[in-house]
Amino acid sequence: MRRRVFGLETEYGVSFTLGGQRRLGPDEVARAMFRHVVSWGRSSNVFLENGARLYLDVGSHPEYATPECETPLEAVVHERAGDRVVHDLAVRTAAALAEEGLRGDVRVFRNNTDSAGNSYGSHENYLVDRSQDFGRITSGLIPFLVTRQVFAGAGKLLRGPAGVEYVLSQRAEHVWEGVSSATTRSRPLINTRDEPHADAERFRRLHVIVGDSNMSDYACWLRLATTDLVIRMLEERASFAAPEVADPSLAVRDVSRDLRGLGRVRLTSGREPTALDVQEQYLEAVERFVAAHHADDALAAHALAEWRFVVTTLREDPMRLDRQLDWVAKHRLIEAYRTRHDLPEGDARLALVDLAYHDIDPARGLHHLLVREGRMQRLAEEAVVTEAMTAPPRRTRAALRGRFLAAARRAGRDVTVDWVHLKVNEPAQRTVLCRDPLVWQDERVDRLIDAL
Numbered sequence: 001m002r003r004r005v006f007g008l009e010t011e012y013g014v015s016f017t018l019g020g021q022r023r024l025g026p027d028e029v030a031r032a033m034f035r036h037v038v039s040w041g042r043s044s045n046v047f048l049e050n051g052a053r054l055y056l057d058v059g060s061h062p063e064y065a066t067p068e069c070e071t072p073l074e075a076v077v078h079e080r081a082g083d084r085v086v087h088d089l090a091v092r093t094a095a096a097l098a099e100e101g102l103r104g105d106v107r108v109f110r111n112n113t114d115s116a117g118n119s120y121g122s123h124e125n126y127l128v129d130r131s132q133d134f135g136r137i138t139s140g141l142i143p144f145l146v147t148r149q150v151f152a153g154a155g156k157l158l159r160g161p162a163g164v165e166y167v168l169s170q171r172a173e174h175v176w177e178g179v180s181s182a183t184t185r186s187r188p189l190i191n192t193r194d195e196p197h198a199d200a201e202r203f204r205r206l207h208v209i210v211g212d213s214n215m216s217d218y219a220c221w222l223r224l225a226t227t228d229l230v231i232r233m234l235e236e237r238a239s240f241a242a243p244e245v246a247d248p249s250l251a252v253r254d255v256s257r258d259l260r261g262l263g264r265v266r267l268t269s270g271r272e273p274t275a276l277d278v279q280e281q282y283l284e285a286v287e288r289f290v291a292a293h294h295a296d297d298a299l300a301a302h303a304l305a306e307w308r309f310v311v312t313t314l315r316e317d318p319m320r321l322d323r324q325l326d327w328v329a330k331h332r333l334i335e336a337y338r339t340r341h342d343l344p345e346g347d348a349r350l351a352l353v354d355l356a357y358h359d360i361d362p363a364r365g366l367h368h369l370l371v372r373e374g375r376m377q378r379l380a381e382e383a384v385v386t387e388a389m390t391a392p393p394r395r396t397r398a399a400l401r402g403r404f405l406a407a408a409r410r411a412g413r414d415v416t417v418d419w420v421h422l423k424v425n426e427p428a429q430r431t432v433l434c435r436d437p438l439v440w441q442d443e444r445v446d447r448l449i450d451a452l
Helices: 026-041 072-099 134-147 217-235 248-256 275-293 298-316 326-341 348-356 366-372 382-388 398-411 443-451
Strands: 006-011 013-018 021-024 045-047 053-057 061-065 105-109 122-129 156-160 163-167 177-180 188-191 203-208 415-417 421-424 430-433
Touching: 006 072, 006 217, 013 026, 013 061, 013 072, 021 026, 026 053, 026 061, 026 072, 026 105, 053 072, 061 072, 072 105, 072 217, 072 382, 122 217, 134 177, 134 188, 134 203, 134 217, 134 248, 134 275, 156 348, 177 248, 217 275, 217 298, 275 298, 326 348, 326 366, 398 415, 398 421, 398 443, 421 443, 430 443
Parallel strands: 177 188
Antiparallel strands: 006 061, 006 122, 013 021, 013 105, 045 053, 053 061, 122 203, 156 163, 188 203, 415 421, 421 430
């Protein structure tokens, strides 16, 4: 299949406590974390030698954007590398605060909501060709995105007027439109703000912001791999009539509230298939598309096989997917804790279990505990993740950015970079524009590095 680049942007929640008592507010913690970044990068918005971007986002959330990745699995590896980078920053911050007389633990969580009801995102980026009918792709994606939370949801204890219930998705309650250029005021499933970070005449960035932050390697990979296949089917105009959802924001909530995958999706036709029915419709269409046009693609075949396995198992018994899916694994942990301590469903201690699942600290996070015990399927091996903390993907534009930054820091030179530009600031300014995210070799960049 034609090459694509993938990217994930992850916002983190933070806290600073001692003995369970808050010592600093989240905004103060986030600013403290970025003191070290500012000290060497002269900014709270920096690019790293692995090609990734680390910055302090609106709302005082540390955010890590992976470099441009060539496959869904590579994107998972680099998101996990981002966890380690941010965790190392948290450890350094706790030590610095202790030297100032503020003892406590800096905790970082890769989730999507806080106790005050705020939501922060896990955004996906897919490179598409500018010549494509973007409206056709986004409208064709909506029913798939509304229903993929049956396997991609991270799970959440949701407190509402009727009490506390466990739902599939953390993000679902904060989505209000299908497609929009907004990101915070009225969050859509797909953000259409046109920022390609590439040659705008050739490329467009498909920006999906409805997803949950997946701690599970498997769930994160399947989320990206299946979405990619659906986009490819729509790009190649396969014979597929996508259903039209009457109200995407209502449907995404209805789906989230049914753990059996039987939440109804009202279509403009008047039909109300279940979430699993819609997933099966997309799965069968993609199976036909791949068989007809890409039968020799091993990666597509593997993704289809796993998608089929998950949809089939969800119909039979969702709880059998506790090694693969976040919402199932966390549900088991919460229920086991509640039963062991004979707690009511609304007990505040269960919310702490929910939160602890998303702690990125390898020694304390409950998801990491399950991985160590072999109770969660792992795809990103430790050695590969460690390498990705400093090494960019080899076959995307990130390789050029990483090489340039590494050379500049060895030479002690003042440079500025973003997704497209590589710039030497002194003594004479020189800039190279890298407009193609799929190009990883460029003689202009070689000459710029030699000049350092």
